Amino acid sequence: MIKDKINQENHPNVSLRLLGKRGRDGRTYNLHTVSEVVGDFDEALGDRDIIVEKQSGRLLRITERSPSYLALQYPLLFAYGEDGYSEDIEIVRFLGAKGLKSDDRPDVVCRIFKVKLDNLIRDLKTNKFFGAVKAVVYTIEFQKCGLLHAHILLFLSNEDKLPQPRRIDEIISAEIPDPVIDPCYYENVKEFMVHGPCGAVRKSSPCMRDGSCSKYFPKQYLDATKFDDDGFPVYRRRDNGRVVMKDGVPLDNRYIVPHNRALLMKYGGHINVEWCNQSQSIKYLFKYINKGHDRVTASFFQSGADGARQNLDEVSLYYDCRYISSCEAAWRIFGFEIQYKDPSVERLSFHLPNEQHDTCTMPSKSSMEELFLPSTPGKFKDKSHHRQQHHRSATSLFLWALFLVALTAAFLSFLFKDKYFRSNWESHVRSSAQIRRHNGFSVLVTGAAGFVGSHVSLALKKRGDGVVGLDNFNDYYNPDLKRSRRDLLTANGVFIVEGDLNDAKLLANLFDLVQFSHVMHLAAQAGVRYAMENPHSYIHSNIAGLVTLLEASKSAMPQPSVVWASSSSVYGLNEKSPFSESDRTDKPASLYAATKKAGEEITHTYNHIYGLSITGLRFFTVYGPWGRPDMAYFSFTRDILEGKPITIYRGKNHADLARDFTYIDDIAKGCIGSLDTAKKSTGSGGKKRGPAQFRIFNLGNTSPVTVPMMVGMLEKHLKVKAKKNLVEMPGNGDVQFTHANISYARSEFGYNPTTDLQTGLKKFVKWYISYYGYNHAKSV
Ligand SMILES: O=C(O)[C@H]1O[C@H](OP(=O)(O)OP(=O)(O)OC[C@H]2O[C@@H](n3ccc(=O)[nH]c3=O)[C@H](O)[C@@H]2O)[C@H](O)[C@@H](O)[C@@H]1O
Numbered sequence: 001m002i003k004d005k006i007n008q009e010n011h012p013n014v015s016l017r018l019l020g021k022r023g024r025d026g027r028t029y030n031l032h033t034v035s036e037v038v039g040d041f042d043e044a045l046g047d048r049d050i051i052v053e054k055q056s057g058r059l060l061r062i063t064e065r066s067p068s069y070l071a072l073q074y075p076l077l078f079a080y081g082e083d084g085y086s087e088d089i090e091i092v093r094f095l096g097a098k099g100l101k102s103d104d105r106p107d108v109v110c111r112i113f114k115v116k117l118d119n120l121i122r123d124l125k126t127n128k129f130f131g132a133v134k135a136v137v138y139t140i141e142f143q144k145c146g147l148l149h150a151h152i153l154l155f156l157s158n159e160d161k162l163p164q165p166r167r168i169d170e171i172i173s174a175e176i177p178d179p180v181i182d183p184c185y186y187e188n189v190k191e192f193m194v195h196g197p198c199g200a201v202r203k204s205s206p207c208m209r210d211g212s213c214s215k216y217f218p219k220q221y222l223d224a225t226k227f228d229d230d231g232f233p234v235y236r237r238r239d240n241g242r243v244v245m246k247d248g249v250p251l252d253n254r255y256i257v258p259h260n261r262a263l264l265m266k267y268g269g270h271i272n273v274e275w276c277n278q279s280q281s282i283k284y285l286f287k288y289i290n291k292g293h294d295r296v297t298a299s300f301f302q303s304g305a306d307g308a309r310q311n312l313d314e315v316s317l318y319y320d321c322r323y324i325s326s327c328e329a330a331w332r333i334f335g336f337e338i339q340y341k342d343p344s345v346e347r348l349s350f351h352l353p354n355e356q357h358d359t360c361t362m363p364s365k366s367s368m369e370e371l372f373l374p375s376t377p378g379k380f381k382d383k384s385h386h387r388q389q390h391h392r393s394a395t396s397l398f399l400w401a402l403f404l405v406a407l408t409a410a411f412l413s414f415l416f417k418d419k420y421f422r423s424n425w426e427s428h429v430r431s432s433a434q435i436r437r438h439n440g441f442s443v444l445v446t447g448a449a450g451f452v453g454s455h456v457s458l459a460l461k462k463r464g465d466g467v468v469g470l471d472n473f474n475d476y477y478n479p480d481l482k483r484s485r486r487d488l489l490t491a492n493g494v495f496i497v498e499g500d501l502n503d504a505k506l507l508a509n510l511f512d513l514v515q516f517s518h519v520m521h522l523a524a525q526a527g528v529r530y531a532m533e534n535p536h537s538y539i540h541s542n543i544a545g546l547v548t549l550l551e552a553s554k555s556a557m558p559q560p561s562v563v564w565a566s567s568s569s570v571y572g573l574n575e576k577s578p579f580s581e582s583d584r585t586d587k588p589a590s591l592y593a594a595t596k597k598a599g600e601e602i603t604h605t606y607n608h609i610y611g612l613s614i615t616g617l618r619f620f621t622v623y624g625p626w627g628r629p630d631m632a633y634f635s636f637t638r639d640i641l642e643g644k645p646i647t648i649y650r651g652k653n654h655a656d657l658a659r660d661f662t663y664i665d666d667i668a669k670g671c672i673g674s675l676d677t678a679k680k681s682t683g684s685g686g687k688k689r690g691p692a693q694f695r696i697f698n699l700g701n702t703s704p705v706t707v708p709m710m711v712g713m714l715e716k717h718l719k720v721k722a723k724k725n726l727v728e729m730p731g732n733g734d735v736q737f738t739h740a741n742i743s744y745a746r747s748e749f750g751y752n753p754t755t756d757l758q759t760g761l762k763k764f765v766k767w768y769i770s771y772y773g774y775n776h777a778k779s780v
Helices: 002-007 067-073 091-096 106-125 165-171 183-192 261-267 279-285 326-333 365-372 387-392 394-408 418-422 425-432 451-462 479-491 504-513 535-555 591-610 632-641 664-677 707-718 743-749 757-772
Strands: 013-019 037-040 050-053 059-062 133-142 148-156 243-246 249-252 295-303 309-311 318-325 339-342 442-446 466-471 495-498 518-521 561-567 614-619 645-650 694-699 723-728
Touching: 106 133, 106 148, 106 261, 106 326, 133 326, 165 479, 183 243, 183 261, 261 479, 318 326, 425 466, 425 495, 425 504, 442 451, 451 466, 451 479, 451 518, 451 664, 466 479, 479 495, 504 535, 518 535, 518 664, 535 561, 535 591, 561 591, 561 664, 591 614, 591 694, 614 664, 632 645, 632 707, 632 757, 645 707, 664 694, 664 743, 694 743, 707 757
Parallel strands: 442 466, 442 518, 466 495, 518 561, 561 614, 614 694, 645 723
Antiparallel strands: 013 295, 037 318, 050 059, 133 148, 133 339, 243 249, 295 309, 295 318
16 A cells, blocks of 8 residues: 555655554564564565655665665674674674664674574583583564564483472572672673563563563562472572662562573573473463564554644554564574474474375384373374374374473473583583683693682683683582582683592593693592591592592693692691791691691602602681681581581690681682792603602791681671580691791792781671571572
């Protein structure tokens, strides 16, 4: 009709008004909010007659050769030299410089979205981010605001499904992170994962229906994640007083959209991750696949010269139109998939006997039963005597098999599986080992999911060194904390191989894959008193594991320089204060200390025989955020908050025990200083070629504090009084005091601890509360 009007001479100005209408399906008949749409009025016409109404009101017929389309043909050049996606390529920066908005260049929006989407699918599918994936389905939604949205379903393999609700918190968070401890994460959540404001403060929000939020925000505060009566997960949202400001409105944890930290940090966009284990949720998630085109009811109006609009013919001029937003148009022109299925499934409408060849691999009888019997009564029956029926239904069967796997076993269980870290790790190792600074190192960090290991790995990665972690995630203390540290490292590009130091084959593989310039050996069985309970674990890790690592290092070509964690405990019953590296260390007070002392001697032999460059670091009672739950400052914090009594040991004549508590950041600096000043090993492939460097440094704080004073500081920061039991120190391996002389480390690499215990404990307590909460929802 518009075509006819335009062809008439002196045609009147005609405007198109798009109407929302009650009684229509709200998901399909929904008004756009972008400035320009293309109307496609008659879907039966072969050739498209495309008429654009500009925002000025002018009608314009365009062809697919129109300059407006030309803009969509140019490829986006990645001028910053990246292999696909990079944080530097941002729509806003690209358009902002030209004074354009995102809906002015749907081609750019689409291309960047596609790059990110492809990377995400690769991460999920090939890199097995949540475990082995059997199938992926996604569909693109073209939102009314003109932007794109992908709905992705993952079908995980049976081995990778662990549908226990307690594991959800490891993968999905719906809370505001701590802005001090994790500022980047905080900024990302603030920018992308906050819903609203809506409700009473912003009734015009697009989510508002009948006076309340259609997405049910704000959600309830909840101390622990659980499943509701309908089987939907209800995520933990603690009432911890944390808020973010959005449009001048403070929004708390109840407004946070569930997400995965690592995906959010990597892709810097709104990625809502949901755990799905119910058939209802699957149906809900598929709705966009079947939603159909965007449609709108429209009517034509005559525009007067003064711009006033008059009705022409209200009844006859109503049209039921399909409309395409600019992004949808660009997406289709580029030929990007709107629906994606892998493996692809094709459904044949008709299948007449002997007409079409249709082949399939028949599953075994038992798996057929498994597939057919549950969940779809009446759809398929296992009649093995009736083979033809199977054959006839084969194509449909595959489709249903997919659904059945889904329905019977909670297919969208988003989980990090430990196995993921074992399988397919070679490419992760290589990319994690990549050096990104001039003359940088490639460092193998053992014990990378541990307290000191995670801090050192992060610090190295941040300055551009290549870092590969190794950790056995043992359960000396709750491995959930180790997994959280691992998530932090994963988000920062550090990959941790899950494996044991004693696995010589694994170590050989690692040294084959990467020419490590350094080994930072921090894996150990720690803890002084636990050695009485489990002595062999100390021999296994601190002696056998150390030897296995040194064997691999001495055989490597080139040999790495080795920096490793000894302990202040080697000073044992030494009474000379402060402790200097030249003091006697032949009176260990615990088996732990003895294994560390043995380590110093063992490393010496490898230095002497094979030319390995060795630096041993004697750490003095290291503490801080992400610390070890078995240590006194940590377990005291937990017990004080839980109102439980703590036991404080006292030495001879009721003397207080004292420790040279050293803050983790100072220790991390000491580790890096040692790496930076470590000379190269002189051997190669097991043959010594000359004398090699051998050093031992104290890394302490130089100001011992008594245990009761440390408790006093905790009480102050926690604002809770401790219930103290003072007991005589049992013969458990503890020593009376420790005190470091650090002048050697200071002179060699400028080691200079700067955090006193008061300040360090304050930071620890802040982290502790943000990680566990006051009521301690996670078990330590
Ligand atoms: O400096 C070191 O080399 C060592 O430091 C710590 O060992 P420790 O100093 O014993 O640290 P904590 O276990 O945190 O104990 C600190 C102090 O609190 C005391 N303590 C511990 C536990 C307890 O219940 N009550 C108590 O009074 C201990 O006797 C000790 O004097 C680490 O646990 C070791 O792995 C490390 O090698």
